[in-house]
Amino acid sequence: MSWLHVMIFIPFIYACLVPVIHKRVVPTIHTGWFVLAVPFIIFIYLISYISRISKGEVFYSTAKWIPSYQINFTTYMDGLSLIFGLLITGIGTLVILYSIFYLSKHREALHNFYVYLLMFMGAMLGVVFSDNIYVFYVFWEITSVSSFLLIAYWYERNRSRYGAQKAMLITVFGGLAMLAGFIMLSMTSGTTSIREMIHQVDTIQENSLFLAAMILILVGAFTKSAQFPFSIWLPDAMEAPTPISAYLHSATMVKAGIYLVARLTPIFGGTPEWFWFVTGIGLLTLLYGSVNAVKQTDLKALLAYSTISQLGLIMSLFGLGSASLYKGLSVEESSLYAFAAFAAIFHLINHSTFKGSLFMVVGIIDHETGTRDIKKLGGLMHIMPISFTLTIIGGFSMAGLPPFNGFLSKEMFFTAVVEASKMEIFHLDNLGILIPIIAWVASVFTFIYCMILVFKTFRGRYKGISSDKGIHEAPIGLLLSPILLAILVILFFFIPNAVSNWLLKPAFASVLPTLAHVVDDKEISAFHGFNLELMMTIGVVILGIILYLLLKKWYKLYLLYPQTLTLTNFYNQILDSMERVSNTITKSYMTGYARDYLVYIFGFIIIALGGSLFLFKGVSINTSQDAPISIFDIGLTVGMVICAVTVLISKSRMTSIIAVGALGFLVSFFFVLFRAPDLALTQLVVETVTTALFLLCFYHLPQLKKEITKIKFKAVNAIVSVGVGLIVTIIALAANGTHLFDSISVYYEDSYKLAGAKNIVNAILVDFRGIDTMLEILVLTVAGLGVYTLIKLKLVKGDNDEEV
Amino acid sequence: MMKKSNDLLIQGVAKVAVVIILTFAVNLFVSGHHFPGGGFIGGLTFASAIILLFLAFDIESVRRNIPIDFKILAAVGVLISILTGVGGMVFGKEFLTQAFDYFYLPVFGKTELATAVIFDIGVALAVIGTALTIIMTIGDDR
Numbered sequence: 001m002s003w004l005h006v007m008i009f010i011p012f013i014y015a016c017l018v019p020v021i022h023k024r025v026v027p028t029i030h031t032g033w034f035v036l037a038v039p040f041i042i043f044i045y046l047i048s049y050i051s052r053i054s055k056g057e058v059f060y061s062t063a064k065w066i067p068s069y070q071i072n073f074t075t076y077m078d079g080l081s082l083i084f085g086l087l088i089t090g091i092g093t094l095v096i097l098y099s100i101f102y103l104s105k106h107r108e109a110l111h112n113f114y115v116y117l118l119m120f121m122g123a124m125l126g127v128v129f130s131d132n133i134y135v136f137y138v139f140w141e142i143t144s145v146s147s148f149l150l151i152a153y154w155y156e157r158n159r160s161r162y163g164a165q166k167a168m169l170i171t172v173f174g175g176l177a178m179l180a181g182f183i184m185l186s187m188t189s190g191t192t193s194i195r196e197m198i199h200q201v202d203t204i205q206e207n208s209l210f211l212a213a214m215i216l217i218l219v220g221a222f223t224k225s226a227q228f229p230f231s232i233w234l235p236d237a238m239e240a241p242t243p244i245s246a247y248l249h250s251a252t253m254v255k256a257g258i259y260l261v262a263r264l265t266p267i268f269g270g271t272p273e274w275f276w277f278v279t280g281i282g283l284l285t286l287l288y289g290s291v292n293a294v295k296q297t298d299l300k301a302l303l304a305y306s307t308i309s310q311l312g313l314i315m316s317l318f319g320l321g322s323a324s325l326y327k328g329l330s331v332e333e334s335s336l337y338a339f340a341a342f343a344a345i346f347h348l349i350n351h352s353t354f355k356g357s358l359f360m361v362v363g364i365i366d367h368e369t370g371t372r373d374i375k376k377l378g379g380l381m382h383i384m385p386i387s388f389t390l391t392i393i394g395g396f397s398m399a400g401l402p403p404f405n406g407f408l409s410k411e412m413f414f415t416a417v418v419e420a421s422k423m424e425i426f427h428l429d430n431l432g433i434l435i436p437i438i439a440w441v442a443s444v445f446t447f448i449y450c451m452i453l454v455f456k457t458f459r460g461r462y463k464g465i466s467s468d469k470g471i472h473e474a475p476i477g478l479l480l481s482p483i484l485l486a487i488l489v490i491l492f493f494f495i496p497n498a499v500s501n502w503l504l505k506p507a508f509a510s511v512l513p514t515l516a517h518v519v520d521d522k523e524i525s526a527f528h529g530f531n532l533e534l535m536m537t538i539g540v541v542i543l544g545i546i547l548y549l550l551l552k553k554w555y556k557l558y559l560l561y562p563q564t565l566t567l568t569n570f571y572n573q574i575l576d577s578m579e580r581v582s583n584t585i586t587k588s589y590m591t592g593y594a595r596d597y598l599v600y601i602f603g604f605i606i607i608a609l610g611g612s613l614f615l616f617k618g619v620s621i622n623t624s625q626d627a628p629i630s631i632f633d634i635g636l637t638v639g640m641v642i643c644a645v646t647v648l649i650s651k652s653r654m655t656s657i658i659a660v661g662a663l664g665f666l667v668s669f670f671f672v673l674f675r676a677p678d679l680a681l682t683q684l685v686v687e688t689v690t691t692a693l694f695l696l697c698f699y700h701l702p703q704l705k706k707e708i709t710k711i712k713f714k715a716v717n718a719i720v721s722v723g724v725g726l727i728v729t730i731i732a733l734a735a736n737g738t739h740l741f742d743s744i745s746v747y748y749e750d751s752y753k754l755a756g757a758k759n760i761v762n763a764i765l766v767d768f769r770g771i772d773t774m775l776e777i778l779v780l781t782v783a784g785l786g787v788y789t790l791i792k793l794k795l796v797k798g799d800n801d802e803e804v
Numbered sequence: 805m806m807k808k809s810n811d812l813l814i815q816g817v818a819k820v821a822v823v824i825i826l827t828f829a830v831n832l833f834v835s836g837h838h839f840p841g842g843g844f845i846g847g848l849t850f851a852s853a854i855i856l857l858f859l860a861f862d863i864e865s866v867r868r869n870i871p872i873d874f875k876i877l878a879a880v881g882v883l884i885s886i887l888t889g890v891g892g893m894v895f896g897k898e899f900l901t902q903a904f905d906y907f908y909l910p911v912f913g914k915t916e917l918a919t920a921v922i923f924d925i926g927v928a929l930a931v932i933g934t935a936l937t938i939i940m941t942i943g944d945d946r
Contacts, residue, residue, distance in 0.1 A: 001893070001894060001896060063893050063896070064893065064896065064897060064898040064899070065893060065898065065899045066898065066899055067898055073893070677840040678840045678841070678842070678845070681832070681840055681841070681845050682844065682845050682848070685845060685848040685849050685852055686848065688852050688855075689848060689851060689852050689855060689935060689939075692852070692855045692856075692858075692859060692939070693938070693939055693942065695859065696858070696859075696939060696942055696943040697942055755902065755904065755918075755920065756837075756904035756905075756916055756918055756920075757837045757838060757904075757918070757920070758837070758838035758839070759836060759837060759838050759839055759840065759841070759842070761840075761842070762836045762837060762841070762842040762924075763920075765842060765843075765844065765927075766842070766843070766902065766920040766923050766924050766927070767902045767920050770889070770900040770902065770920075770923065771889075771899075771900055773885075773923075773927060774882075774885050774886060774889065774900065774923075777881065777882055777885060777926070777927055777930035777931065777934075778882050778930075780878075780930060780931065780934045781878040781879060781881070781882050781930050781933065781934050783934070783938075784875070784878055784933070784934035784935075784937040784938050785875060785878075785937070787937070787938045787941055787942070788875060788937055788938070788941045791941045791942065792941065
């Protein structure tokens with residue numbers, strides 16, 4: 001345990017307290033004020049590590065969790081995870097501050113909102129600070145779940161539910177693929193720690209599972225980071241409240257995939273497959289996102305596509321940077337290519353700052369005017385001057401203009417793609433030139449949508465939105481967070497080297513540990529002379545302005561693209577047909593009669609158990625060690641047979657219930673006879689409770705009437721019941737006759753010494769096999785809740801496809 | 805809906821029997837560490853006492869007198885058990901490591917205290933909560 005563990009769990013613990021606090025303070029005080037401290041404290045805590053991390057220290061601490069499966073909660077803090085930690089908590093603080101003014105304390109279910117938000121924050125911190133891949137996976141999925149809950153925050157809206165489901169299905173699909181990849185990785189490397197895997201790169205890269213593991217893990221990363229073609233969930237995720245879009249869907253969660261790629265670069269980097277997948281998909285996403293962003297009319301949708309495009313940019317930079325690990329390169333070439341990864345980290349921070357502030361400003365526009373439709377907006381410049389300034393700062397930074405931080409990282413991006421076009425590895429000979437071209441074209445589109453965002457909203461004619469209240473500038477509380485981010489956007493432009501020394505270089509050292517020294521003397525400067533990169537930027541600006549002015553002329557080109565060929569349409573159709581097929585299959589055997597289901601269950605038992613007995617030749621009956629059969633045994637058995645037969649032939653339900661109960665009690669006598677008091681007690685109580693349950697249900701059941709059924713039906717029942725009886729008897733006898741391994745009972749005999757308990761049974765339950773018991777009571781409780789909901793829900797007959 | 809029970813004989817016996825069963829349930833739970841018993845049996849016996857009340861009286865009057873939401877009780881039980889497991893991790897041990905030691909307490913003398921008992925309390929609560937949730941929902945179903 002370390003303080004870092006505690007920091008990861010603070011949001012979770014606090015999330016439990018939020019509903020209690022909410023109940024007390026609302027509507028006097030906004031719940032958000034009480035949550036604000038959580039990310040802020042963690043932020044301060046993480047800041048205290050910056051100087052030590054920048055000296056090259058790393059922090060490592062393990063809390064044992066399930067060591068027998070090599071699953072330990074190991075936290076690991078280095079440059080890369082520190083940057084993410086700072087983003088999560090820093091932007092988290094600002095977003096919560098913003099949400100206090102954005103969400104009404106009178107109308108909104110704030111306790112839900114902050115519980116989900118804190119859950120996400122803790123999970124995200126867990127993702128970036130976990131070294132163990134399984135712990136990483138658990139936190140990864142919690143972020144998907146909390147994202148789902150937050151997108152569906154206004155769950156009464158149809159679009160919200162659709163968006164939430166889409167995000168959930170796609171990211172969880174990716175998460176499961178990633179889990180499979182992780183399992184392969186841990187199989188080939190024999191460890192579950194990412195750090196230890198990095199030491200075994202050679203073993204992993206030689207293994208035949210290498211490629212499969214890589215692709216599966218990349219599917220996870222690409223779904224989470226909304227890379228093409230999985231990007232379709234992000235625009236629909238915009239149904240979430242704007243603070244959430246700013247936080248999860250632009251600044252933090254969607255960067256988890258990028259984090260994963262960066263974190264695993266030392267393991268997979270240097271191979272052509274990794275280079276091509278990450279760079280290729282990244283560039284494709286960059287182009288796809290920027291081209292699609294231009295045609296959006298909803299401001300948030302525009303920002304969503306721009307996020308997709310920017311994520312593609314960062315992804316492709318990490319791909320380009322991974323080339324530096326290729327074995328056949330000279331030191332100069334390696335260090336040249338490695339700068340791409342450096343640029344990626346820089347752009348990652350910059351993107352969070354400018355995109356965060358842009359989202360918040362769009363939220364303000366939505367909040368004040370009641371619409372986000374570009375067609376309805378316009379002329380807001382004089383009405384909302386501060387928002388206008390903020391949009392200019394964010395938008396121009398995103399477009400890659402000075403004096404904003406986006407300019408610096410965009411220039412570095414151009415440098416990286418120009419260098420990449422000169423690469424002579426990975427069969428880049430002819431294709432290499434495509435990389436800068438795609439990057440440049442995408443940048444032109446990026447420029448255009450930034451201009452749309454800034455000028456279509458704020459310039460032009462004020463169209464007098466049909467809202468009763470007069471539109472005015474937002475209150476200072478709403479503006480505070482985007483202003484702080486905008487200040488950072490400008491600040492980073494003027495002091496890039498401070499950022500570089502404190503944050504970027506240590507992070508670079510964790511992405512490319514072997515090449516950490518190449519950036520030691522790296523200076524970021526705004527002006528490098530009139531080189532190709534600057535020319536490219538100037539070209540982007542000129543062509544961008546021309547195309548923006550002529551937008552009306554060529555906008556129609558977008559309409560030529562058929563709607564049926566969109567990715568979302570494919571997604572909907574796949575989902576539809578899946579639902580149809582599974583519905584058909586389910587309908588074909590779910591008859592609604594318990595007796596049919598019992599036949600399925602018992603039939604399965606016969607086939608599975610009987611089949612395996614037969615296949616593995618498990619039948620060997622050995623009676624030599626049996627205890628002699630006493631008169632009591634015979635008596636009890638006869639009694640049980642009588643009870644069983646009574647159930648079969650009785651004419652009234654009451655008799656049957658009593659007979660079943662008697663049967664159970666006789667079984668408990670057997671336990672007494674065999675000196676198992678715990679079992680006997682349990683059986684007695686269980687039998688009592690179930691009989692009582694029967695009696696309670698008794699009122700609901702119809703009179704037992706002589707049912708006229710077909711002979712065939714009765715024959716099937718007879719075969720199934722005799723079959724089960726036979727199989728169970730054979731298994732019981734065979735279990736006594738075979739000894740596959742030594743008895744483990746010796747271990748439990750020491751229970752008094754090991755667990756301080758004289759009662760072995762109880763020691764097994766609560767100590768030796770504690771995890772079984774824990775999961776059992778969990779299942780029990782879930783089953784109880786299931787019964788409760790099923791009965792209380794009571795769908796009306798004919799409602800939907802539910803037939804009771 | 806269950807018919808309102810009016811059987812004086814059952815009600816009279818139940819009033820006495822419930823006390824005995826509840827005492828027995830607690831005894832089973834406490835003695836579980838060294839003798840037959842434990843959280844599961846103790847919890848189930850406890851639940852059966854309340855079920856006897858359901859049968860003798862009716863669900864409404866029992867619910868009025870025991871105003872506990874058994875769903876929450878079950879959840880609390882599961883939480884207690886899991887947190888006992890986490891407790892081990894806080895002290896640098898594995899998840900679900902149980903500890904025990906002997907203490908000299910006034911009145912009791914040398915007494916063994918074990919974290920397993922806390923875990924067992926969770927088990928008992930989960931069992932009581934679930935059993936009663938199920939039975940009350942089914943019995944209450946109109």
